[in-house]
Amino acid sequence: MDILNTKFTFQDETHDDQKAPIKIAFLGTRHPHVKYRFAVLDKMGGFEFCGFHEEVEEIASELAKRLPRLPRFNTAEELLNTNPDVVMIHSLDPDVPRWARFAIDHPAPFKGLFLEKPGAADPADFYNLAEEIEAKRPGLAVELGYEIHYSEALEFARKVIRENVLGDITTARFHGGCPSGAGMDLWQSIPEDLGGIMQTEGCHTLENVIDLFGAPERVVSSIRKLPERPPHPVVGWIPDLFTGTVTTGEFGVGTLLYEDVCSGIMEYPDKTIVLDMTAWEPTEWCNEWAIDIYGTNGSLHVIPDFPVGTLYLREARGSFAAGETKLSTELPHGTSNVPSCYRKQFRSLFNRVRGTASADGCCDLQTNVKILKVIDAFYKSANLKQWIDV
Template identity: 80%
Template sequence: MDVRKISFTFENETDKIKNDVASLKIAFLGTRHPHVMYRFAILEKMGGFEFSGFFEEDTEIAKGLSERLPQLPRFDTPEGLLNTNPDIVMIHSLDPDVPRWARFAINHPAPFRGLFLEKPGAAIPEDFYKLAEEIQQKRPGLAVELGYELHYSESLQFARKVIHEGALGDITTARFHGGCPSGAGMDLWQSIPEDLGGIMQTEGCHTLENVLDLFGAPERVVSSIRKLPQRPPHPVVGWIPDIFTGTVGSGQFGVGSLLYEDVCSGIMEYPDKTIVLDMTAWEPTEWCNEWAIDVYGTNGSLHVIPDYPVAKLYLREGRGDFPAGETKMTTEHPHGTSNIPSCYRKQLETMFARVRDSKPPADGCCDLMTNVGILKVIDAFYKSAESRQWVDV
């Protein structure tokens, strides 16, 4: 979903937002990932911030961003940007460059209190592990947030409550599906030569955030990550050729033509349950509409789609706040309406609260160590696929 091409407002919360964040100054250090445009659109709708400006080393992208966002001052050097003493530094670079700019930021004397990193945070997991150690050593207490906005979906909030209250009884298995629309696997951001791979890394990180959020890390995994035989081109659902054009619905690509994998599947073993995951780069519908979480317990089952948000619960007997029988989650907007802007907003509000209050929210967040856990599982998936053996996490 391209939030720049839809109409949305946060009118009911405008006064609250402005009162809470009026003193925060935000700097954009690196702007090559398309979500920088989405997050800037969300921040503008929220209102009440001061923008230090941005720095981007690619001169063509920097020029294009200046033309499209004149309200965001352009700086010629990263030092000049951070010399404005922002409260929050947001890094939207390509995967290989995120650690480099994060290190630049934490080594600069600017006393910022928040650091936002686009996911998955590095091209190679080991790079992020080292970065996490450096951040903790050099900037203890820094509020770090990774770009897993779907953590803040109303469907995931419902799922957390169901599972944390033990409503399902003894959970024995769960299923997680993710991926991207047909064509989107051709995006530059899914096709970076330095990365471990494609959709398992770039989109599987979102799905694994959901897994670890609900159930913690598995003990070991076994996986298959495959490029499929080439098939004739077919019309795409949508893809993003660059950060400015947004989602394009024209063009044709075929299965087997991606730089990296077409599909991935895996089994995650826990002491008391088994969870399966599958990903495809060729979903027939828009972003997230096919993503699904299915959880099975001795007292009930739970079925969740992050967006368009859906959650349906069935219980044999009522437990916690949930009655026996079927419960359908009440959505913030009419059923069948995307609520991605709300996910972005809630994530940013969570980070701003962490910057102000220096403590994580009760409902969890996507912090530094969350991403370390996600990347350890991603690393195990790729190692298992290469060795064709189980790999401990």
């Protein structure tokens, strides 16, 4: 991604000149989403970039060249001494808790902390981190990097579920994954992690599940490496932080460090939800992610991006008419709107930092604790081949 020449724009962005700009520090820059988030902030405006610190010299030097307006600091201590309002951590999974602990132990009085998902290589490490943050920094606004939560399609789904228009919901299906080739990315292949797509991408899908229905009571799952197959052309993959998406090359099913597929059943007192993941989707990111919910009065079908939402009701309920209702999208149908997801997430976090909004409906610490407990249960179930209580 060419950070300084991104094509999207936010023409409706306005700022209150009476409010001081929010100061942002980037502590750790090894995850590729750091580039997207910088680009979105750059388009939004109204912020002051304190700078960044990255302990890998090659990455730090290259990032400093590409982002001359983002000062480089040689130590994390020096960076946090600038007294940022928000600290953003985009390290690899094993290092996110380490840098988060460094930040909360530093005397800088920041009010917001942004952590790249899933927040840790080991779920238990994040449970402990959440307790430490809440004890040492009570009231701190914390956001995990689940930008898809802010998709207009998910907003549509939340409205449908909150208005209880589907009747008695008996089952739902959630699908997620990554484009063919993307399972080879460094960020899907971290040796210290529990696994691959179920942890690194399944966390997004489980955030949607928990957001709409809460955590399940118990799960059973299958997480598999499939038999090795001949290489085929990739959709796209990211070999390092700066090359960008590569659409050439071939990889084969069964050659990943971790799983190719995952499937699971989540039991609730009144419904059953199934989840499936693949590292070999034939299309671009999120285009195949799907939510299908079935009730006695209707059904809901949602794709996060390119955003699609289709509701069918037998009889009118809530604010929805009988028959078919389609989501009216912000951009022309068939257009990705991921930058808007990032922007809405920032607005949510920054409003909490300014004290003008509550934590309701955001991706906070305890939401991530629930997500990681389900992920942990999925891997334990697959290993033990039995049901696991969450």
